[in-house]
Amino acid sequence: MALALSILDQSTITSGRGADAAIRETLALAQLADRLGYARYWLAEHHNSQSHAGSAPEILIAAIAATTERIRVGSAGVMLPHYSPLKVAEQFRVLEAIAPGRIDLGLGRAPGSDGRTAYALNPAAARMTEDRFPAQVQELLGWLGDGLPVDHPFAAIRAQPEVPTRPEPWLLGSSDYGAQLAAWLGLPYCFAHFITDGAGAEEAIATYQARFRAEAGRIPAPHAALAVFALCAPTEAEAARLFSSRAVWRLSRDRGIYPPLPSPEEAAAYPASEAERARMERMRQAALIGTPAQVAEKLTALAERLGVQEIAVLTPVHDPAARRQSVALLAGAFGLDGQRDAA
16 A cells, blocks of 8 residues: 655744744645645644644634645644543534545644643643543544443433534554554554654554554554654755754754744854754754655655554745745655646
8 A cells, every 4th residue: 555645734833924824824735735635634733832823723624624625634633631522523523514524533642732731721631630531532432423332421412513424533642652542442543753753653653553453443454654754855955954943943842942933044043052063963864854755765664664554744844935845845756646736
């Protein structure tokens, strides 16, 4: 089976432009991805962040689903501990009515924010000591169509609207936790390679594949994906220049600071220490960047090594035109069906 290629978008806020521009750039890129032939377009959820504007993926999904034709659109993910499973089921049933057969519901357990913000989003959940995530996922699956157990206190409640198709649920994670739960429930699983720089990916994917329960009856065999940072440009030098923004931003992230993404010019002017320069060079050497052929080769090799069926590419770039070019170049390198039409 050919490797499926998708996009993950955090609606990155860049220096010199506002969060509103980041949202509009997400909508424009999704329409391009639809024309190019990408399989999915996934929206991340972050809160109280100066780096990411995507605080409400369900709203972005609705806007994108209504303005695209064939691409699947979904969340990567909805941070379920913040919310009622019934409300999430209702939101995604509405989305399924907007774009039948094209909606993905990726679920995550991480807060997507700091602890204080997580508390503000759902004080009751933040005070709980027990982990209700597995139960929440099963309740949500029940309201999406599996049905709740007859002895469940909410068994008589039906999630509306009742529509003939249902969203495709996924579990997301960056550790063995999500892999084990996805395997037990028989759901597709996506590992957040871009968060860990690949650390733990091999173990999580292997755990998922080894423990997958087809008898859960949701999908017949394990389906694993990776969400990775990747960037294409016409030349290696240009890819490295564009990547410098990401490298300097990562220095801040590693200190717990989430600023807007700097421009390559701002990155070049950053007064890096010797240790920081060495760290950025290690980042560059390990990054999935380069010409389209180089990046396609790296992504294909990574997918084959880990045994995944799909790659979702995250490409935060300061210049929206350069990001669109990267997405188009990668589509061409993979020979996606729509890339000639979108050229």
